[in-house]
Amino acid sequence: MLSNSVIQLVAFFLIVAVVSVPLGLYMARVFSNERTFLDRVLSPIERLIYRICGINPAVEMGWAGYAVSMLAFSLISMIFLYALQRLQYYLPLNPNGLAGVPPGLAFNTAASFTTNTNWQAYSGEQTLSYLTQMVGLTSHNFLSAAAGMAMAAAVIRGFARRSAKTIGNFWVDLTRATLWVLIPISSIFALFLVWQGVPDNFSPYVNATTLEGATQTIAEGPVASQEIIKELGTNGGGFMNANSAHPYENPTPLTNLIEMLAIFSIGAGLTHTFGKMVGDRRQGWALFAVMSILFLGGAATAIWAEQHGNPQFSAIGIDQHASAAQSGGNMEGKEVRFGIVESAMFATVTTDASCGAVNSMHDSFTPLGGLVPMVNMQLGEVIFGGVGSGLYGIIVMAVLAVFIAGLMVGRTPEYLGKKIEAREMKLAMLYVLIFPAVILIPTALATVLPAGLSGISNPGPHGFSQILYAYTQAGANNGSAFGGINANVPFYNVSIAIVMLLGRFMMAIPALAIAGSVAAKKSTAASAGTFPTDGIPFVFLLIGVIVIVGALTFFCAVALGPIVEQLLMMSGKLF
Amino acid sequence: MRNFITALVATALLSVLTGIVYPLAVWGIAQTIFPSQAGGSLVVAGNKVVGSSLIGQKFSSPRYFQSRPSAAGDKGYDAANSSGSNLGPTNKRLIDAVKARLKNFVESNPGTNARQVPVDLVTASGSGLDPEISPAAAGLQVARVAHARGISEDQVRQLIAENTRPRSAGIFGEPGVNVLLLNLALDRGAGSHGGTTPGT
Numbered sequence: 001m002l003s004n005s006v007i008q009l010v011a012f013f014l015i016v017a018v019v020s021v022p023l024g025l026y027m028a029r030v031f032s033n034e035r036t037f038l039d040r041v042l043s044p045i046e047r048l049i050y051r052i053c054g055i056n057p058a059v060e061m062g063w064a065g066y067a068v069s070m071l072a073f074s075l076i077s078m079i080f081l082y083a084l085q086r087l088q089y090y091l092p093l094n095p096n097g098l099a100g101v102p103p104g105l106a107f108n109t110a111a112s113f114t115t116n117t118n119w120q121a122y123s124g125e126q127t128l129s130y131l132t133q134m135v136g137l138t139s140h141n142f143l144s145a146a147a148g149m150a151m152a153a154a155v156i157r158g159f160a161r162r163s164a165k166t167i168g169n170f171w172v173d174l175t176r177a178t179l180w181v182l183i184p185i186s187s188i189f190a191l192f193l194v195w196q197g198v199p200d201n202f203s204p205y206v207n208a209t210t211l212e213g214a215t216q217t218i219a220e221g222p223v224a225s226q227e228i229i230k231e232l233g234t235n236g237g238g239f240m241n242a243n244s245a246h247p248y249e250n251p252t253p254l255t256n257l258i259e260m261l262a263i264f265s266i267g268a269g270l271t272h273t274f275g276k277m278v279g280d281r282r283q284g285w286a287l288f289a290v291m292s293i294l295f296l297g298g299a300a301t302a303i304w305a306e307q308h309g310n311p312q313f314s315a316i317g318i319d320q321h322a323s324a325a326q327s328g329g330n331m332e333g334k335e336v337r338f339g340i341v342e343s344a345m346f347a348t349v350t351t352d353a354s355c356g357a358v359n360s361m362h363d364s365f366t367p368l369g370g371l372v373p374m375v376n377m378q379l380g381e382v383i384f385g386g387v388g389s390g391l392y393g394i395i396v397m398a399v400l401a402v403f404i405a406g407l408m409v410g411r412t413p414e415y416l417g418k419k420i421e422a423r424e425m426k427l428a429m430l431y432v433l434i435f436p437a438v439i440l441i442p443t444a445l446a447t448v449l450p451a452g453l454s455g456i457s458n459p460g461p462h463g464f465s466q467i468l469y470a471y472t473q474a475g476a477n478n479g480s481a482f483g484g485i486n487a488n489v490p491f492y493n494v495s496i497a498i499v500m501l502l503g504r505f506m507m508a509i510p511a512l513a514i515a516g517s518v519a520a521k522k523s524t525a526a527s528a529g530t531f532p533t534d535g536i537p538f539v540f541l542l543i544g545v546i547v548i549v550g551a552l553t554f555f556c557a558v559a560l561g562p563i564v565e566q567l568l569m570m571s572g573k574l575f
Numbered sequence: 576m577r578n579f580i581t582a583l584v585a586t587a588l589l590s591v592l593t594g595i596v597y598p599l600a601v602w603g604i605a606q607t608i609f610p611s612q613a614g615g616s617l618v619v620a621g622n623k624v625v626g627s628s629l630i631g632q633k634f635s636s637p638r639y640f641q642s643r644p645s646a647a648g649d650k651g652y653d654a655a656n657s658s659g660s661n662l663g664p665t666n667k668r669l670i671d672a673v674k675a676r677l678k679n680f681v682e683s684n685p686g687t688n689a690r691q692v693p694v695d696l697v698t699a700s701g702s703g704l705d706p707e708i709s710p711a712a713a714g715l716q717v718a719r720v721a722h723a724r725g726i727s728e729d730q731v732r733q734l735i736a737e738n739t740r741p742r743s744a745g746i747f748g749e750p751g752v753n754v755l756l757l758n759l760a761l762d763r764g765a766g767s768h769g770g771t772t773p774g775t
Contacts, residue, residue: 004746007746008747049589052584052588053585054580054584055585068578069581069582072582073582073585075582076586077582077590080586125657134594135591135594136594138593138594138598139590141593142593142594143589143590143593171581171585174585175585178589178592183592183593187601190601191601191604191605191608194605194609194612195609195612196612197612199612200601200602200605200613203615205655206617206624208623208625208626210625210632211634212632212633212634212635214632214633216632216653216654217653217654217655218617218627218654219654219655220615222602224601224605225597225601225602226598241657242647242658242659242704245701245702246704247629247630247702247704247706251616251629252748253742253747253749254743254744254747256747256748257747313670316673316674317677317689318677318690318692319690319711320694325711326693326695326709326710327709327749328694330694331698331700332660332662332699333659333699334701335701335705336643336695336708336751337749338749339749342748342749358701359701360701361701363659363663364660364661364663364664364669367665458661458662459667460663460666461665482661482663565664565665569664573665575665575666575667
């Protein structure tokens with residue numbers, strides 16, 4: 001069975017690598033306003049949008065103007081989603097008569113979808129009308145993803161341009177990302193999902209009479225159109241409560257493959273967009289290599305841990321050995337069609353990218369298997385990452401890496417010909433420090449406040465892991481969960497919403513500021529003393545920086561949760 | 576201020592495009608070219624909807640193959656309330672539940688012992704609606720079902736083979752036996768083909 005797990009992992013990775021190149025080069029054309037094969041259809045729609053909105057696409061913005069537009073858009077769309085949820089009872093397309101969403105939960109969900117986190121404090125089929133699912137959630141899946149891609153394009157321009165005052169027009173980037181990238185890909189693959197069995201209808205829930213005569217009410221809805229953008233936009237908020245573990249969201253191993261591919265494709269593609277736009281494709285490949293190595297390491301660890309299974313199960317005699325007739329391993333919270341390998345891979349993919357869709361319940365993973373998704377997020381969501389945010393995240397880490405390399409040899413560090421000076425380093429450090437602050441401080445608070453402790457569903461160190469995971473995913477804008485935690489209470493709804501907002505915008509603004517700062521600089525020619533950022537030494541330096549920064553920040557916290565639980569599990573301790 | 580007006584109009588316009596035009600277009604095409612799947616892959620037997628081939632249901636009679644344990648809803652297999660157990664690996668409640676299921680299975684399947692029981696048969700699935708069990712889990716129930724129905728084990732094995740989905744492209748995922756379709760095929764009489772009838 002080892003060989004099959006290796007084949008599945010390698011096959012998936014190769015597909016990602018092959019898809020990322022043309023997609024990345026295409027996105028470079030989209031964000032550089034170059035001709036593409038879709039212009040005939042889309043350009044008229046684009047011009048119409050600009051005319052109605054009063055946007056002059058020729059006028060570019062400085063970093064601050066770009067950031068203000070992005071914030072204004074996020075605020076307005078968040079208010080819109082909040083209002084829609086509160087009012088859904090009075091609006092059409094609510095065949096199951098679901099009531100308005102309570103304020104705390106509506107605020108949490110609005111913040112969650114605006115920040116591209118898509119944490120599920122709500123239970124889709126029990127809480128949200130078809131109208132809210134479509135006009136609220138599906139549209140936010142597109143728009144928060146497009147906003148992330150826009151910011152990545154702006155940060156890339158900062159490094160690509162010389163002595164420039166502007167880094168692009170937010171409204172143009174937002175519109176083009178939506179029209180040229182997200183809608184066409186989603187339309188095609190939504191139909192692929194339907195073909196494989198994902199429903200797309202507006203029927204009321206079906207009442208079936210089971211073979212044994214019981215009544216089974218089956219939730220329905222326009223699932224497929226939302227499902228694909230949930231992955232492609234690294235959103236992750238499920239139509240159904242069980243998310244991509246639900247057979248209606250993810251019915252076959254093929255849909256699982258397509259969903260994992262959709263999660264990674266834009267993040268992986270953007271590395272090539274970056275290489276193309278800065279005029280040196282090798283720079284993009286270097287970032288791609290860093291992400292790939294970290295992904296493969298995480299996936300292999302998670303597969304191994306889950307296949308190894310739960311020693312308590314073996315102790316009572318259950319067969320956990322993989323064979324041709326069963327996957328074996330820790331199957332609690334996993335689906336038969338995915339088995340161990342596709343479940344552990346999906347968990348790694350969804351947390352490397354800040355997607356947060358789940359096809360298995362991370363809360364029931366072995367401690368080590370659950371540590372992998374947690375660490376992936378704690379490394380800053382830069383392993384392909386959220387669409388857009390992953391790329392600008394790893395660029396900030398690259399700035400940090402060349403700074404450290406510069407310190408070692410005593411030269412002013414440079415990245416892509418731009419001198420990295422005090423201002424850029426201050427902003428990069430701000431970016432690096434905000435992240436653990438917004439995660440660890442609320443985690444500590446929740447572990448001492450009764451309101452926080454009351455949400456825990458699993459006793460022992462696993463309970464601490466649940467809280468740590470909840471705030472880690474919020475700060476990282478991921479959206480996956482150790483789902484047993486009872487987070488639909490005012491304390492968690494509000495605190496997690498605030499952490500999501502801080503984790504998105506307090507990190508996006510320093511990244512845009514770095515872009516504005518380096519855009520204004522001249523480009524210095526590479527000399528013999530310049531540390532090349534397109535070679536193997538840089539790849540490993542950057543991996544080292546990402547891992548060390550993450551480990552230094554979060555090691556103590558994960559030691560109290562998953563690590564101690566793993567040791568106790570192996571010694572046979574139960575709680 | 577100008578930014579906010581632009582934001583307001585852009586939000587409205589892009590929400591209509593991505594939240595109404597796009598999903599309705601996908602819905603229209605899906606209903607036209609894949610009506611059965613788009614409708615939820617419902618299974619109709621005797622003019623009644625008996626379930627969906629993608630959604631598992633609970634079986635307790637010895638004449639039927641059992642599905643996996645389910646944590647969806649209070650009684651399990653609530654298809655409007657999908658959920659896993661979310662019990663952690665060191666939670667005593669998880670281990671106790673698994674022990675109880677194991678004991679129950681061994682008692683209701685004379686001649687089996689605990690070491691043969693595959694893990695998927697005693698653990699709750701992620702969705703609580705897993706429509707499948709592993710081929711090992713199906714194989715272990717053959718004797719009981721054949722005995723209860725008074726048919727030969729070979730006939731039962733034949734039906735399992737007809738309702739087993741292999742790995743995709745021979746590589747991805749794991750094989751699984753669709754429990755509802757298998758049980759339906761048993762009801763229709765051993766040997767007949769257990770096909771699905773497209774629903775609405």
